[in-house]
Amino acid sequence: MIFKISFKNVWRNKVRSLIVISSVTLGLAGGIFTVSIITGMVEQKIRTGINNEVSHIQVHNPEFLKNYESQYSIPHADSIAGIISKMPGVKAVCGRARITGMAASPNSVAGVQIVGVDPLQEKKVSNLYTTIPDTNGGYFTGNRKNQIVIGRKLADKLKVRLRSKIVLRFQNIDGNLTEAAFSVNGIFQTSNTVFDETNVFVKKSDLDLLTGGDNGIQEIVIMLDNIEKIPVAEAALKAKFPFLDIQNWMEIRPDMGMVTSAIAIEVYIILGIILFALAFGIVNTMLMIVFERTRELGMLMAVGMSKSRVFRMIMLETIFLTVIGGIIGMVLSTALVGFFHQRGIDLSSVSKGLGAYGFDPKIYPFIKRDLYINLTLMIFCTAILAAIMPARKALKLKPVEAIRVE
Amino acid sequence: MNIIEIKNLSKVYDAKTIPVYALNGINLAFSEGEFTSIVGPSGSGKTTMLNLLGGLDSPTGGEIMIDNTDITGLKSRQLIDFRLRNIGFVFQSFNLIPVLTAKENVEFIMQLQGVNKEQRDRRTFELLKSVGLNDKVNTRPNKLSGGQQQRVAVARALASKPKFILADEPTANLDSKSAENLLEIMEKLNKEEHITFIFSTHDARVVAKARRVITLEDGKIVGDVSKN
Ligand SMILES: Nc1ncnc2c1ncn2[C@@H]1O[C@H](COP(=O)(O)OP(=O)(O)OP(=O)(O)O)[C@@H](O)[C@H]1O
Ligand SMILES: [Mg+2]
Numbered sequence: 001m002i003f004k005i006s007f008k009n010v011w012r013n014k015v016r017s018l019i020v021i022s023s024v025t026l027g028l029a030g031g032i033f034t035v036s037i038i039t040g041m042v043e044q045k046i047r048t049g050i051n052n053e054v055s056h057i058q059v060h061n062p063e064f065l066k067n068y069e070s071q072y073s074i075p076h077a078d079s080i081a082g083i084i085s086k087m088p089g090v091k092a093v094c095g096r097a098r099i100t101g102m103a104a105s106p107n108s109v110a111g112v113q114i115v116g117v118d119p120l121q122e123k124k125v126s127n128l129y130t131t132i133p134d135t136n137g138g139y140f141t142g143n144r145k146n147q148i149v150i151g152r153k154l155a156d157k158l159k160v161r162l163r164s165k166i167v168l169r170f171q172n173i174d175g176n177l178t179e180a181a182f183s184v185n186g187i188f189q190t191s192n193t194v195f196d197e198t199n200v201f202v203k204k205s206d207l208d209l210l211t212g213g214d215n216g217i218q219e220i221v222i223m224l225d226n227i228e229k230i231p232v233a234e235a236a237l238k239a240k241f242p243f244l245d246i247q248n249w250m251e252i253r254p255d256m257g258m259v260t261s262a263i264a265i266e267v268y269i270i271l272g273i274i275l276f277a278l279a280f281g282i283v284n285t286m287l288m289i290v291f292e293r294t295r296e297l298g299m300l301m302a303v304g305m306s307k308s309r310v311f312r313m314i315m316l317e318t319i320f321l322t323v324i325g326g327i328i329g330m331v332l333s334t335a336l337v338g339f340f341h342q343r344g345i346d347l348s349s350v351s352k353g354l355g356a357y358g359f360d361p362k363i364y365p366f367i368k369r370d371l372y373i374n375l376t377l378m379i380f381c382t383a384i385l386a387a388i389m390p391a392r393k394a395l396k397l398k399p400v401e402a403i404r405v406e
Numbered sequence: 407m408n409i410i411e412i413k414n415l416s417k418v419y420d421a422k423t424i425p426v427y428a429l430n431g432i433n434l435a436f437s438e439g440e441f442t443s444i445v446g447p448s449g450s451g452k453t454t455m456l457n458l459l460g461g462l463d464s465p466t467g468g469e470i471m472i473d474n475t476d477i478t479g480l481k482s483r484q485l486i487d488f489r490l491r492n493i494g495f496v497f498q499s500f501n502l503i504p505v506l507t508a509k510e511n512v513e514f515i516m517q518l519q520g521v522n523k524e525q526r527d528r529r530t531f532e533l534l535k536s537v538g539l540n541d542k543v544n545t546r547p548n549k550l551s552g553g554q555q556q557r558v559a560v561a562r563a564l565a566s567k568p569k570f571i572l573a574d575e576p577t578a579n580l581d582s583k584s585a586e587n588l589l590e591i592m593e594k595l596n597k598e599e600h601i602t603f604i605f606s607t608h609d610a611r612v613v614a615k616a617r618r619v620i621t622l623e624d625g626k627i628v629g630d631v632s633k634n
Contacts, residue, residue: 001517008505295500302462302497304490304518304566307483400463403497404453 002309006316010324013289017321020285024278024325025332031274032333032375035267036365037345042263044363045191046249049256051127052190054249056230057237059084059220062245068113070099070171073216074244081220087236089229092124095217097204101170103150105158110197112154114170116204116215125221128188128201137162137186146206148182151196152189160184168200172211180210267371268378275378278322279386286318286390297394298402311391318387319380326379330372340365409569409602410436410459415468416625417454428454430625432468436570436604441596443616444606450622452606453574459604460493460572461485473569490518494563494571496605498578501559502547508534508558509543515565533561536599537591553584557591564595570602577612589615 063072085093097116119140129139169179250257344362415432457463516526537557577585595601621629
């Protein structure tokens with residue numbers, strides 16, 4: 001009954017209520033859309049990072065991670081990779097050789113991680129090859145031996161170009177120093193200059209031929225069909241291979257993980273500020289309403305409506321006003337975000353440089369589902385907080401004074 | 407049998423500066439089935455008296471016994487509940503909840519009392535019929551005339567099955583025909599259902615209908631006349 005009266009009361013002054021409701025709607029829709037763009041950008045950066053550099057999960061021999069010594073390879077890597085590839089949620093698996101070494105050009109020398117890959121398999125777990133601009137060669141094109149793919153930053157440091165020679169020097173599995181010349185086949189460019197400077201890619205078959213024996217697999221990289229499945233897959237892997245070290249992308253790249261959590265907080269701060277501002281408007285409106293209805297509230301208390309019911313009535317009216325606006329705002333922004341998620345927002349005109357850094361200049365805004373849940377809670381809290389003052393004001397009314405006819 | 411007994415009741419406003427004795431040592435008793443009018447010049451204390459009787463205000467001194475309960479000793483929370491269960495109110499105006507229909511306004515008080523739906527429906531219908539508004543059941547107050555609104559208010563006051571109904575100048579905002587009509591309905595309810603009415607008024611024609619007339623002046627009773 002109180003519920004019904006409160007709901008009807010909302011529509012007593014339609015214009016005023018609609019103004020409050022629209023301000024909540026627009027405030028929230030604007031906030032959610034802004035948040036969706038931020039989330040879209042961050043998510044894209046992380047997706048690129050995962051796709052080009054780290055993948056979802058990496059598996060190593062725990063000893064290897066201590067000093068990156070290639071002697072600590074993964075035992076029976078091929079059969080392990082085979083088992084992993086059949087685990088649920090796994091999209092692609094690929095083994096890599098990893099050797100610490102030196103890259104030298106006639107001009108300069110640099111310490112590098114030599115990554116020995118099977119190009120065909122590698123393309124399934126890493127999009128790195130897509131960051132090689134057309135003018136900068138390819139990813140192991142042709143059948144020539146001893147090709148190398150390096151990053152832009154390293155190319156600049158060593159002052160080499162496409163088809164330049166680079167000499168790689170490293171210890172093979174028996175501890176002997178090996179040295180060979182490689183020809184630059186492609187130059188990639190990710191958004192991570194450290195990655196570009198320190199990783200060079202060669203075919204594992206070339207490496208093995210040079211050292212005269214299998215160098216083993218030091219790293220197994222795994223891509224899942226959905227990033228959300230990481231925790232489950234990670235736990236399954238840990239249970240199945242307790243002797244191996246299993247890391248997800250956040251553990252491998254804590255910086256990327258931190259960005260995600262920092263943004264998650266920032267998002268709530270933005271929405272919190274918007275709701276806080278809206279709360280002032282709501283409090284003001286409700287105080288006005290209580291003032292206008294002094295006589296009616298006095299009459300209600302006189303005929304026997306308890307204080308707690310009066311309090312609830314005003315509370316509910318405030319909550320309706322806020323939550324109606326909140327729901328419309330969320331529906332509206334869901335539609336808006338959905339539309340732009342399909343189409344993408346093209347930022348290339350605003351920020352020309354993006355494409356050159358291996359970024360997709362289009363942003364695909366989106367909202368995580370748990371944001372809606374938390375936001376709903378936040379809207380309710382705002383409504384309740386905004387309702388307290390007006391409702392208390394109503395309680396202070398004395399029936400005799402409220403109903404006195406001037 | 408007396409349903410209300412007032413002993414030495416007084417109400418003083420602005421006690422600290424210049425005290426105004428709105429009521430000054432009133433002793434009165436009301437019995438069941440009365441149809442009583444309180445009259446007196448403006449400022450004589452009629453509203454003050456009805457407010458005290460209704461437990462809407464607390465007196466400066468004296469006691470008000472309603473059915474052996476001294477309501478001057480009740481806490482505000484208890485008073486609200488006491489009003490809900492024992493007293494019906496009809497005010498001069500702003501009696502009804504604007505967003506509810508006539509039926510819902512009458513039903514409302516019973517909902518506060520926790521009466522079940524079936525009983526509520528039956529009683530609401532009976533009451534609206536008895537005040538001659540069975541064709542306005544689903545009409546909202548703003549679509550009712552002043553007289554009709556006051557009749558809904560009477561029905562609402564009756565809905566809680568109160569011991570008595572207090573009405574402070576219920577006809578003040580009505581034209582004479584509506585005022586007469588309202589009084590006739592109140593009279594009928596008093597005669598047929600033995601509902602106790604205590605109302606204040608300035609209107610001589612309303613006073614004429616009362617069976618007992620209490621006259622106040624400067625917060626004191628200067629006349630108490632019962633007919634037949
Ligand atoms: N809240 C108040 N504060 C101070 N004085 C008050 C207050 N309420 C009433 N009074 C005074 O108490 C006296 C009695 O007032 P009351 O309203 O009871 O008179 P009344 O008989 O109802 O008058 P009316 O016929 O004009 O309605 C008056 O002198 C009035 O000025
Ligand atoms: Mg008065």
